Each structure stands twice: as structure tokens, then as C-alpha cells.
Amino acid sequence: MSLKSDNKYLKTLGKISPILILLVVIILLHLFGVLSWNRDQAAIEVGLINSLVVLALFLSYTMLNICDLSTDGCYTLGVAVGGVMAASGHPYLAIPAALLAGALSGLVTAVLQTKMGVNSLLSGIIVNTGLYSVNIVIMGKSTINIFRNETIFSIVRRVFGEKARMGFENAFERMPKSPFVQYSALIVAGAFVIIVITFLSFFLRTKLGLAIHATGDNPEMVRSSSINPVMTIITGLCISGSMTALSGCLFIQYTNSADINVGGGMVTMALASLLIGGVFISEGSIAVRCLGAVLGTIIFRLIYAIALALKIDTNLLKLVYSLIVVIAISTPYFKKQLPMIKRRLKHRNGGEVRG
Amino acid sequence: MADTMLNINNISKTFNPGTATAKLALDNLSLNVKSGDFITVIGANGAGKSTLFNAIAGTFITDTGSVLLDGKDITLMPEHKRAKKIGRLFQDPMKGTAPGMTVEENLALACGHGGWLSGVSADDKKLFREKIACLDMGLEDRMQSPMGLLSGGQRQAITLLMATINPPKLLLLDEHTAALDPATAEKVINLTKTIVSENNLTCLMITHNMQSALDLGTRTIMMDKGKIIFDTSGEERSKLTVSDLLVAFKNAAGTTLDNDRMLLD
Numbered sequence: 001m002s003l004k005s006d007n008k009y010l011k012t013l014g015k016i017s018p019i020l021i022l023l024v025v026i027i028l029l030h031l032f033g034v035l036s037w038n039r040d041q042a043a044i045e046v047g048l049i050n051s052l053v054v055l056a057l058f059l060s061y062t063m064l065n066i067c068d069l070s071t072d073g074c075y076t077l078g079v080a081v082g083g084v085m086a087a088s089g090h091p092y093l094a095i096p097a098a099l100l101a102g103a104l105s106g107l108v109t110a111v112l113q114t115k116m117g118v119n120s121l122l123s124g125i126i127v128n129t130g131l132y133s134v135n136i137v138i139m140g141k142s143t144i145n146i147f148r149n150e151t152i153f154s155i156v157r158r159v160f161g162e163k164a165r166m167g168f169e170n171a172f173e174r175m176p177k178s179p180f181v182q183y184s185a186l187i188v189a190g191a192f193v194i195i196v197i198t199f200l201s202f203f204l205r206t207k208l209g210l211a212i213h214a215t216g217d218n219p220e221m222v223r224s225s226s227i228n229p230v231m232t233i234i235t236g237l238c239i240s241g242s243m244t245a246l247s248g249c250l251f252i253q254y255t256n257s258a259d260i261n262v263g264g265g266m267v268t269m270a271l272a273s274l275l276i277g278g279v280f281i282s283e284g285s286i287a288v289r290c291l292g293a294v295l296g297t298i299i300f301r302l303i304y305a306i307a308l309a310l311k312i313d314t315n316l317l318k319l320v321y322s323l324i325v326v327i328a329i330s331t332p333y334f335k336k337q338l339p340m341i342k343r344r345l346k347h348r349n350g351g352e353v354r355g
Numbered sequence: 356m357a358d359t360m361l362n363i364n365n366i367s368k369t370f371n372p373g374t375a376t377a378k379l380a381l382d383n384l385s386l387n388v389k390s391g392d393f394i395t396v397i398g399a400n401g402a403g404k405s406t407l408f409n410a411i412a413g414t415f416i417t418d419t420g421s422v423l424l425d426g427k428d429i430t431l432m433p434e435h436k437r438a439k440k441i442g443r444l445f446q447d448p449m450k451g452t453a454p455g456m457t458v459e460e461n462l463a464l465a466c467g468h469g470g471w472l473s474g475v476s477a478d479d480k481k482l483f484r485e486k487i488a489c490l491d492m493g494l495e496d497r498m499q500s501p502m503g504l505l506s507g508g509q510r511q512a513i514t515l516l517m518a519t520i521n522p523p524k525l526l527l528l529d530e531h532t533a534a535l536d537p538a539t540a541e542k543v544i545n546l547t548k549t550i551v552s553e554n555n556l557t558c559l560m561i562t563h564n565m566q567s568a569l570d571l572g573t574r575t576i577m578m579d580k581g582k583i584i585f586d587t588s589g590e591e592r593s594k595l596t597v598s599d600l601l602v603a604f605k606n607a608a609g610t611t612l613d614n615d616r617m618l619l620d
Contacts, residue, residue: 208471210456210464217453224412225465225517226438 022299025306035309040302041186047301048189049254050269051294052247054277055196056240057270058293063204064236065216066113069124069267073131074105074241076263078248080138086146086253091155098249099242105131106241110234136260143259144252151253157184185254192250193294196243201287203239212236265321272328273297279332300324359426360557361388361525366410366420367581380406381417382581388525388559390425393551393572396561397600399607403581404561408527411559413437425524442518444511444531451514454503458494458513459483461502465517486516490546508539512546519550526551528560544571565597565604575600579607 029035053075060068078098085094105127112123136142160180180187203209215222215232222229244266252258277296281288307320368381380403388394396404410417413434421430429437444451452461462483463475480498488495490512494505502510511531518526528547532540544567551558562568568575575592577585577600584607587595 202474205474206472207463207467207469207474210460211471213456213460214453214464217455218450220450221453223434224438224443226435226467227464228435 022302026302029306029309035306039305039309041183043301043305044298045185045189045254046251047298048186048193048294049247049250050266050301051193051273051297052196052250053244053266054270054273054293054297055193055200055290056243056247057267057274058290059200059204059212059236059243060240061271061274062289063213063216064233064240066120066233066237067124068106068109068237068240069121070105070109070127070131070241071124071244071267071270072263072265073128073135074102074244074263075248075251075266076135076260077101077105077131077138078245079252079258079262080135080144080248081245082249083144083146083252083258084138084140086149086151087144089149091149091151091253094249094253095152095246098245102241102243102245103238104241105245106237106239107234109241110237114230114233132260139260143257145257146252147256151256152250153185153188153254156188157181160184189250189254192246196246197287197290197294200290201285204286208232208235265318268325269300269321270297272325273300275332276300276328279335300328358390359387360390360392360424361386361411362421362423363387363411364421364423366417366422368406368410368415368417372418380581381410383420384582385420386576386583388557390557391555392574393558394560394574394576395568395572396559396576396578397563397565397568397604398578399604402578404578405529406581407578408443408529408559408561411525412441412443412527440524442523442526444514444518444526444528446530446533448507448511448514448534451517452502452510455501457499457501458487458505459498461513462486462517462520466520486520487513490516492542506539508535508543511535511539512543515543515546515550519554519556522554522556524557526556526558528558530561530563533563547571565600569595569597569600577603577607 026035026040030037053071057068057071060066078101081098081101082094085091085097108130109123109127112118112126113120118126204213211222211227212232212235214225214227215229215236219229222232248263251262273296274293275296276299277289277292277294280295281292283289284292303324304321307324308317312320363384363386365383365385366381367379367383370376370378370380382403384403384407396407398404409415411422413429413432413436416431421428423429424437424440453464456464459475459480463479466479466483468479469476484495484498487498492509492512494509494513497505502513505513511534515531531547532543535543547558547560548571550556558572560572562571569592574586574588575595576583576587585603
């Protein structure tokens with residue numbers, strides 16, 4: 001029956017079957033009232049904001065081949081800096097502030113592993129631990145709350161609301177809810193994601209971007225080709241740190257409240273999302289692969305939303321989180337192993353031994 | 356008048372000094388290489404040939420002595436800075452290219468035209484295609500293939516191209532055809548000859564192929580136990596045959612063999 005695997009349609013079906021299964025489950029859950037569009041929208045919005053972390057890991061993990069464990073702390077750093085800036089009335093300045101803070105975090109991590117002889121995993125852990133204290137100092141306490149302040153999201157929502165109102169000056173008192181207001185958060189988050197993907201796509205095609213990719217791909221070649229790996233690692237980790245902190249900054253402006261542990265599990269989620277995205281889109285241009293990573297994040301968030309909707313005990317949520325990550329990582333692995341497993345079973349059961 | 360390109364003065368290197376596994380890899384070695392020289396380096400395994408190359412390229416800093424490249428003192432210069440002027444090929448064809456990047460990207464990285472923040476220009480792309488076509492391996496249609504899909508011989512040929520696309524002051528070839536099949540090895544050797552003569556490069560080549568050692572280049576040196584024990588060029592060298600070299604080789608290696616036999620008896 002080898003002809004079965006040669007069939008082009010069945011092959012593509014096999015490739016997109018995970019998405020199909022997921023779509024079917026989501027549609028069913030909607031029909032049964034477990035999920036609703038509002039919940040979906042929230043999941044997608046959070047997914048888009050968090051996808052910036054996944055894109056940061058695309059740079060540091062996929063390109064530079066460094067597992068940066070300072071991600072959790074760096075994300076919380078973005079939350080802290082962004083929140084404090086918004087609380088003092090500067091929601092716009094929060095963005096460059098978070099970018100700078102993230103870059104500093106990345107710089108420390110990079111210097112530890114390139115100039116101070118610390119192993120790369122340990123560097124991330126050390127910075128992560130240190131950032132815990134730094135973040136509490138920045139926030140002043142262990143939680144942050146900016147409900148009463150303007151954020152980028154509230155500003156945009158207001159602008160869209162006013163724009164919608166402008167067109168109805170002569171209308172009745174009752175104004176229909178403009179779709180732009182409803183989707184304003186989605187638009188803002190989406191805009192940031194598009195800007196970051198465009199940046200990455202441009203940056204990774206420059207000489208510096210190629211040098212960073214080469215550092216992760218073949219470090220021995222890099223040294224003997226006059227590229228300084230210290231410089232490329234510092235640059236790569238600074239940029240990925242900036243993106244992670246930016247994600248945190250947008251997150252606090254979106255949810256308006258967070259505590260010191262908001263970054264917990266972020267690196268696990270990001271790696272799992274990266275892998276989920278890799279299942280669907282594993283080759284192509286940088287922009288396409290970035291879109292795959294974003295898709296992976298959104299899928300992860302949707303699965304998490306499904307788990308939440310099934311009203312699982314809140315104490316078990318972190319366990320559910322871990323289970324999702326394990327399934328996300330091992331599914332593509334088992335998919336690869338499947339032909340060999342089938343063949344072994346056949347062989348054991350006295351099946352045909354092909355020459 | 357050819358001037359000195361490489362000046363090595365009394366360099367020594369001991370690995371793991373002060374421990375039981377201490378090894379004197381380079382023993383007060385001196386060498387003068389004139390601009391345009393093509394030197395073949397032969398010697399038994401463990402003689403210190405690759406270690407000499409590592410010392411020149413800066414993979415480690417020597418314990419004593421000095422290294423001058425084209426008059427400039429590079430004794431304490433880090434490896435990546437020296438790599439601007441020194442091209443290097445290794446025995447392992449996988450070492451010289453980045454497998455996850457395309458052929459074009461690898462060449463762009465080696466070429467380094469334009470600033471850090473510039474992409475690969477259309478002119479550069481054309482240049483790379485032309486250079487790849489010169490290899491005569493049909494690779495000009497595979498510019499967008501990931502390097503990891505190419506064979507060892509193809510990768511080694513491209514590595515040679517990458518090392519010489521901006522002609523270096525010194526080219527170090529460390530048994531760069533040893534891992535290739537005879538046909539591909541011959542192709543790469545011919546490529547080496549062409550590129551070196553076209554750009555008038557100064558070149559040092561380690562080889563175990565005695566015939567190549569005599570046929571190629573202008574000068575041959577033999578190393579043993581971290582020293583240069585044999586240095587021949589010009590008229591004297593052209594008269595040597597492979598068996599002459601083998602005799603000299605065995606004499607050098609033979610003394611080591613005798614010592615072992617004496618110890619074991």
C-alpha cells in the first residue's frame with residue numbers, strides 16, 4: 001500500500017490535519033457554548049502580544065542557538081518598566097523605555113557568557129534571578145495596577161471611538177458600536193507584530209544578521225572568518241531582550257494589572273509556540289517563518305483558552321500548561337517516528353520483509 | 356624582490372603545562388616565508404603541523420617568540436582579527452561553511468562588501484554566481500540551496516572560494532583534500548593551484564600526499580616533534596623524488612620507533 005503515501009492530496013491532508021482537528025474541536029466547543037468569540041478574541045490579542053516573546057526566541061534560539069533563560073525576568077522587566085511609565089503619565093515613552101531595559105538585560109546576559117566565562121544556560125538563570133529583585137524595586141511593590149491611567153490601548157480605543165462618533169454627528173442619539181472600537185486592541189497588537197516581523201525580516205538579511213545566524217549555525221567557522229562572535233552574541237541577545245521587554249510592556253498596558261510572577265513560564269510557552277509553529281511552517285523566508293511562530297503562539301493560547309473553558313480547577317492550571325507544552329513538543333517528534341514504529345510492529349508480527 | 360610575508364621567530368607552545376599530560380607541541384620553531392611562496396608541509400602525525408597553523412592563525416597564543424605578518428606583529432592578536440588577513444581551510448569539509456544558510460548567504464558573509472547593515476546587493480549576487488560557475492561543479496543553479504545539502508567536496512570547494520574571495524595575505528590549507536574522494540580531491544587541488552597563482556597568494560599547505568608535496572608549490576618543509584627538520588626549495592627540491600622524501604620521513608619517524616623498541620625490550 002505504498003501508493004497511499006505517494007498520493008499528493010493525502011500528503012497535504014496529513015500536513016494540515018493538526019490544524020483541521022483543532023478547528024473542528026474549536027467549532028464544536030463554540031456550538032456547545034463552551035467557547036465564545038469574545039474569549040477567542042481575548043486569546044488572540046494576548047497571543048499576538050506574547051508572540052513578540054516568541055519572535056525574540058526565534059532570534060536567540062533558532063538563529064543564535066542560545067537557550068536564553070532570562071526571558072521570564074526580561075518579560076517582567078518590560079511589564080514593570082511599561083507599567084511604571086504608564087502610571088506616571090507616559091504611555092508612549094513606555095515603549096522606548098522597555099526596549100532599552102530589555103536591551104540592558106540582554107547585554108548583561110551576553111557579557112556573562114562571552115566575557116566572564118559563564119555557561120550560556122547559567123547566564124540566563126543568573127540574570128533571571130537578579131531581575132526578580134530589580135523588577136520589585138522598579139514596581140515599588142510586588143504588584144502593579146494602572147487601571148486609572150492612560151495606556152496605548154485606551155488611547156487608540158478612544159481615538160477610534162471618537163472617529164466613529166464623528167461620522168454620526170447628525171445621527172440619532174443611539175450610536176451603533178463601531179467595529180473599530182471593538183477590535184482596537186487587536187489592531188494595535190497586530191500592528192506591533194507586523195512592525196517587529198518586518199524589522200526581523202530586514203535585519204536578518206543584513207550582513208550583521210547573517211553573521212548572527214552563522215554564529216549559531218557554525219561557531220567554529222565564524223571565528224576563522226573574521227567575524228567576532230562576542231559582538232554577534234551581544235547584538236543578538238540585546239535585540240531579543242528588547243523584543244521580550246516590549247511584549248511585557250504591551251501586556252501590562254493591555255491587562256492594566258499584573259504581579260511579579262507574570263513572566264513565570266514565559267520561556268516554556270515561547271519555546272512550545274515556536275515548535276508548534278515549526279510543525280506548520282518549517283521553511284521559507286524569514287517573514288514566513290516568523291508568521292509561523294505567531295501562528296504557533298495563537299494556537300497555544302487557544303488551546304489554553306479551551307482548557308480554561310473546560311472549567312478545570314485553577315490550582316491545576318500550571319499542570320495543564322505543562323501538559324500542553326509536552327504535547328506540543330512531542331507530537332512532531334512522534335509524527336517523525338511513526339513510520340519507523342509502524343515498520344517495527346509489522347516486522348515483529350511477521351509482516352513482509354522488504355529487500 | 357619578494358619580501359617576507361610571514362616571520363616566525365622562536366615560537367614554543369606547551370599544552371597542559373605542569374601536569375602529567377604536558378606536551379611540548381612547538382619547540383623553538385622559526386620560519387621565514389617570502390611573499391608568493393607556496394610551501395608544502397609534511398610530517399608524521401603529532402609532529403606539530405596543525406599546531407603550527409593554529410599558532411599562526413591565533414587559535415592559541417604562543418608561550419614564547421613572535422609572529423609577524425607582512426611586517427605587523429600579530430603575536431598577541433585574537434583569532435578573528437587575524438582572520439581578516441589569513442584564510443584557512445580545514446580537513447573537515449563541514450567546518451568551513453554554515454550548513455543552515457544558503458550558498459549565497461555564505462558567500463555574502465565571506466565577502467563582506469558593504470556595511471554591517473546592508474543586504475546582499477544585486478551586483479554581489481552576480482559576482483557570486485560568476486565565481487561559483489568557475490568551480491565548474493554546476494552549483495551556480497543552487498545558489499539558494501542550504502549548504503548542508505551539498506556534498507563534502509562541493510562544500511570544500513566553496514570554502515576555498517570563501518577564503519579567497521577577498522585575497523588574503525596568507526592562506527593556510529590543513530589537509531583540505533584528505534576527506535575527499537580522489538576525483539574530487541584532484542578537482543580541489545587544481546582549483547587551489549589556479550586560485551593561488553591567479554591571486555599570487557602566499558600559501559602553506561599540509562599534506563600527507565608525498566607526490567602533491569613535491570609537485571605543488573615552491574618549497575617543502577618537514578616537521579617532527581615540534582621542530583622543522585627539513586627545508587628544501589628550488590633546484591635541490593626539483594631533483595627530489597617521492598622515495599627520497601619517504602626515506603627522510605622514515606628517518607625522522609624511525610628514530611621514534613627505535614626508542615619504543617628499546618623501551619619494550
